Amino acid sequence: MIQNKLSFHQSSVSLEIIGLPDYSKNENKDQISIISQWKLTIVDKPLIEGKIEHLGPIMDAFYIYSNLLIKNEIPIYESKLIDIKAENLHIHSIVLKSSKPKVKPLVLKIGNSLLSDTINCFDQLNESPKVTIKKTDIPTNIAKKLRFGLNKKVKFFNFFIPPFIAICSLILFSSSFIIFYNPFENIEKKELINPE
């Protein structure tokens, strides 16, 4: 049986997915639901390929790592299959561990440009209608609590700050009349009490 092959390209990175449609679900001939092979090619780097069940965790690792990188958290991702950590602001070190015994882990060093290319290739795969893979939990929906909190914060300031400033200015203005002491008035009063 001829297998379907789909490629996703982004600048220096390409992802190849080979597999078959699931005929039990009446899928089209060009669909891929049963992935038999995948290859991630990064220019000037060794070819990355693995078992079918490794694709999901590797994609997850890249997504989680990119989120950590952006959210100012410590950019380190470690798992049984893949480790990713930042060497500095521009270079990322990837360690791919083989599930086979006595096989040395593959160490890759990629820059921000290759990292974004890889993420974009995975995005294309995720969004492709022709490939059905187990979807990863990418946080694309905004947490309702966070959204609500942000709106509340804005409304709170808009609502309370103007009257707060008004009250403060009123207190300051009126307090100036209390503090001022008029010595002439006191002398006049004394003269009225003791007219000599």
Added chain:
Amino acid sequence: MRKSYVTNNIKPNEFDALIRITVEMSKYLYPYIREIMKSKEDIEMNSVIWNDFNKRFNELIKERFNIDSIRVKKLLNQAENDEIIIKSLLILSFCISNQGYLKLKNFLYDF
């Protein structure tokens, strides 16, 4: 942060529209964004592109932002702004897919 005396709060639909415009622009400008990031990766490589970008970035900040603000001063500080610029470029480069609009929105709320 901007040089403006009018403090208009942005409406949700305007915010959404701005995000959509930003995503479309980053799709179009991805090759340039990529080259700017790449120019900073190799220390030995002459980072002309990075220097040009940084120079123009600082010019625009001085032209359009309130320079007296501490946050803006941070943006102009050469020692501190590298990280801010790289992270901003990374966010833009991660959001060029069809669902990039949702990704960028999510990143901005978490920022």
